[in-house]
Amino acid sequence: MNETRKKRPAGIYIHIPFCVRRCSYCDFLSTTYGEDVQEQYFRMLDRQVRLSPYKDELRIVSVFFGGGTPSLPAPSLLTGILDTVRECFDVAKDAEITAECNPGTLDAVKLRAYRDAGINRLSIGLQSADNRMLKKLGRIHSFETFEKEFDLARETGFRNISVDLMYDLPGQDRAMFRDTLEKVLALREPPQHISPYSLIIEEGTPFWEMFHEDAELKKLGDTPLFLPSEDEESGMLSDLKEILTAHGYHRYEISNWAQEGFESLHNKGYWERREYLGFGLGASGQVRDRRCKVTSDLKSYLSGDLGEKEVITLSRKDKIEETMFLGLREMKGVSREAFQKEFGVTIDSIYGDVIRNLIRLKLIKDDGDAVRLTEHGIEISNPVLSEFLLG
Ligand code: SF4
Structure with missing residues (x-):
């Protein structure tokens, strides 16, 4: 049996916790620090990957840069980490390598750098095609910015693109969500994969404050605060199913739809309990029935606290x-x-x-x-x- 065959298939998740600014609903681990801290962070990431004790036993079939906004830092930082992963691990030639991107942070130079480094899948956070809604969500982009950068990604050669969409948004009705779906599907070459997910109002976010304290007195922009009714939500879900099915997508997971052959290998790994490693702030990993996390404290991480935390044996x-x-x-x-x-x-x-x-x-x-x-x-x-x- 050769070396490669003895290794177990695994994914790698790499967390990039930087954003231009915080969205109103966001409770992900992300900060708005600038270039100095970003560079320092990537130095630690590099060290963490090199220190991994699992290099000889795993064959990497997927790498996922999640965030945060992985498309915010200089592209050489992201591609440099990918080089380190390749240097340290046995990465399959056909590995799925995804970068989460946010509109407003992509340009031709970055996209070419990603493509040349072997990133072969983009997951773009659009959320809504309604510019007023995007503003309410605190997003940094318009639909037109998304459209322009999506086209640029196609022109650069990305053939496997996923788009994240949100429903159940404050002030959103069925027609607005339908309009978002239709605009995305009307793109010159629509995305191969769509992940629609419902807004969850998480504690500690600006939305939480608005919805839980004197909510009846507050407004979001020019819209009174209200969430779609259950009927409205079930209408959105039924439109979602009807429209995506009619356009050739199949639902392969509760919140994920894909054209044939474009299901996310990395995410399937989680649902099928494949082993995975987590690098970067707050990232989780699971190897040989042991689950662990990286510290969620940026200061500790930057000072070199890279060890496994919250270890549990399943x-x-x-x-x-x-x-x-x-x-x-x-x-x-x-x-x-x-x-x-x-x-x-x-x-x-x-x-x-x-x-x-x-x-x-x-x-x-x-x-x-x-x-x-x-x-x-x-x-x-x-x-x-x-x-x-x-x-
Ligand atoms: S872009 Fe994503 S990770 Fe960053 S603040 Fe917005 S929702 Fe959070």
């Missing part, structure tokens, strides 16, 4: 639960055969009652080979998935 129970509630997020569901192969028992011996009950409620279906969510199960996935916690 028990058999943890792994069984995760197999179910991560696996069910994918439309292909959880394979009975794969489950039995990994755990030595059938799904039914552990979840027989839960599965029968959820089938009776038409929330999951079972074709004998795999257990999957039904359409209704997808709509209310959180409570359905929590049924698979073993207590």
Whole structure:
């Protein structure tokens, strides 16, 4: 057996915690520090990658630069880290290498540098095609900026592009969300992958303040604060399904749609419990049933605190639960055969009652080979998935 075959497939996540400014809904780990701190940060990232103890046992099949805004720092910083990853790890020739980008931070020089370094997938955060909404969200760009940079990415040769969209936004109605979808699909070469996700008002964000303190007295821009009703939300979801299906996308995970062959390999790795390493501020990793995090404190990270934190060893129970509630997020569901192969028992011996009950409620279906969510199960996935916690 050669060296390459002995290695286990894994992904690498690299966190880039810098943004031009904070969006009103954002609770991601990101800051607005400038070039000096960014350079210092990348020096630490470089050191962290080089110090990884897992270099000889993993074969890297995907690399994902997430943020923050990975497209904000000088492109040589990003591509330099990718060079270090390649130097230290066995990176598959056909590895999926994604950079999250925000409109307003891309230009031809950056895009060419990414392409030449082997970044082969972009994930662009558009969120909405409505300029007034983008302003309310605190985004730094307009739809036109997105359109221009998206076209530039196509011209540079990027054939695999994902776009993030948000629904359930304050003041948004069904027609506005439909309009966003239609504008994205009317691009000269529409994205291969679309991730629509609902706004969650997180504690500590400007939106939280607006919605939880004297909300009735406040306004967001010129719009009174209100969130779409449940009916409006379910209308948006039904439009989403109808429009994306009509344009040749298939839903392969609860919040992810792709044209055939463009599913995100990196994200599938999480749902299928492939091992992954996390580099950079607050990044998580999971290798050999050990899960750990990097410090979330920027000052500590910059001073060289690169060690593993919050280490937990996953028990058999943890792994069984995760197999179910991560696996069910994918439309292909959880394979009975794969489950039995990994755990030595059938799904039914552990979840027989839960599965029968959820089938009776038409929330999951079972074709004998795999257990999957039904359409209704997808709509209310959180409570359905929590049924698979073993207590
Ligand atoms: S661009 Fe993304 S990470 Fe940065 S502040 Fe906005 S939502 Fe947060």
